[in-house]
Amino acid sequence: xxxxxxxxxxxxxxxxxxxxxxxxxxxxxxxxxxxxxxxxxxxxxxxxxxxxxxxxxxxxxxxxxxxxxxxxxxxxxxxxxxxxxxxxxxxxxxxxxxxxxxxxxxxxxxxxxxxxxxxxxxxxxxxxxxxxxxxxxxxxxxxxxxxxxxxxxxxxxxxxxxxxxxxxxxxxxxxxxxxxxxxxxxxxxxxxxxxxxxxxxxxxxxxxxxx
Numbered sequence: 001x002x003x004x005x006x007x008x009x010x011x012x013x014x015x016x017x018x019x020x021x022x023x024x025x026x027x028x029x030x031x032x033x034x035x036x037x038x039x040x041x042x043x044x045x046x047x048x049x050x051x052x053x054x055x056x057x058x059x060x061x062x063x064x065x066x067x068x069x070x071x072x073x074x075x076x077x078x079x080x081x082x083x084x085x086x087x088x089x090x091x092x093x094x095x096x097x098x099x100x101x102x103x104x105x106x107x108x109x110x111x112x113x114x115x116x117x118x119x120x121x122x123x124x125x126x127x128x129x130x131x132x133x134x135x136x137x138x139x140x141x142x143x144x145x146x147x148x149x150x151x152x153x154x155x156x157x158x159x160x161x162x163x164x165x166x167x168x169x170x171x172x173x174x175x176x177x178x179x180x181x182x183x184x185x186x187x188x189x190x191x192x193x194x195x196x197x198x199x200x201x202x203x204x205x206x207x208x209x210x211x
Contacts (some may be wrong), residue, residue, distance in 0.1 A: 005109060006019060006108075006109050006110055007108050007109055007110075008088060008105075008106055008107065008108040008109075008110065009104075009105045009106075009108035009109075009170070009177065010084070010102075010105055010106055010108070010168045010170065011168070011169070012081060012084075012168065013084070013085065013088050013106060013108075017088070017092055017110070018092065019092050019110055020092060020093055020094070021091060021092060021093060021094050021095050021096070022095055023046070023048065023095045023112050023204065023207070024091040024095065024096060024097075024098065024107060024110060024111050024112050024113075025042055025046075025096075025097045025098070025111065025112065025113045025114075025115065025200075026091070026097075026098050026099070026103040026104040026106075026107050026111040026113075026114050026115065027039050027042075027097065027098070027099040027103065027104075027115045027116075027117060028099070028100065028101060028102060028103055028104045028105070028114070028115070028116050028117075028172075028178075029099075029101070029116055029117040029118050030101070030118055030124065030153075030157050030160075031124060031128065031153050031156050031157065032119070032123075032124030032125065032127050032128040032153055033117045033118045033119050033124055033184070034117055034119070034127070034184060034189075034192075035052075035099040035100075035117055036052060036099060037189065038099070038115070038117055038192065038196065039052065039097045039098075039099040041193050041196070042097045042196065042200070043096075043097045045197060045200070046095075046097075046200070046204075046207055048095045048096050048097060049094070049095075049096045049097070050096060050097040050098070050099070051087075051090055051096055051097070051098050051099075052098070052099050052100060053083055053084070053087055053098075053099075053100030053101070053103065054100075056083045056086040056087060056090070057071070057083050059086070060079070060082055060083060060086075077167050080163070080167060081167075084102070084106045087100060087103055087106045087107070088106050088107060088110070091103075091106075091107045091110055091111065092110060101160055101164075101172065102164055102168075102170070102172060104116070104177060104178065105164075105168070105170055105172075112204075113179050113180070113199075113200070113203055113204075114177055114178045114179050114180075115178060115179065115180045115181075115182065115196070116175050116178040116180070116181045116182070117181075117182045117184060118181075118182070118183055118184075119183060119184050119185040120183075120185045121150060121153065121154060121157075122150065123185045124153055125146050125147075125149045125150035125153055126146055128149050128153060129145065129146045129149045132149070160172065161173070179199075179203070180196070180199050182195065182196070
């Protein structure tokens with residue numbers, strides 16, 4: 001993928017940045033879409049580490065001597081900026097996969113491959129409820145009723161959209177910049193992995209020569 005310039009797509013992070021990494025893949029999408037699962041698969045496939053905005057948020061909470069829940073209650077634009085800045089710094093620093101709701105916006109043209117993954121609300125709620133019930137997902141409230149989870153996800157989607165619009169002036173529904181868009185509502189994990197691996201092989205053939 002050729003880029004005429006290197007820059008974050010968020011004005012707060014514009015400026016001169018040195019990119020030391022050779023390969024950064026960013027994965028965006030709404031809650032429950034499977035960003036973490038996909039990031040893990042890509043990281044394992046390419047033998048590079050994967051990170052999430054949640055990792056950076058937890059690190060920030062630890063540094064402040066707070067729990068994640070306590071920091072969440074205090075969170076404002078400056079908190080988001082700090083987390084997103086760490087997202088940018090990590091991508092500039094080393095080869096990796098980074099997933100968050102807006103990692104591709106944060107890394108912009110520093111990202112070598114940008115993926116957007118989504119599913120319809122019903123499916124995302126079902127997955128989230130299942131993960132909560134099985135203890136595979138952390139949350140302030142361990143609600144496992146699908147309808148209740150759906151209400152919370154719907155609100156979170158709306159709040160996130162408004163927040164990123166107010167904070168950064170971006171529309172998370174704008175998908176023009178993505179190299180690969182996946183709606184996995186009715187797609188098996190195996191089919192999704194095959195689709196992604198094929199796209200990565202086409203984009204980064206040298207990364208698969210020794211595999």
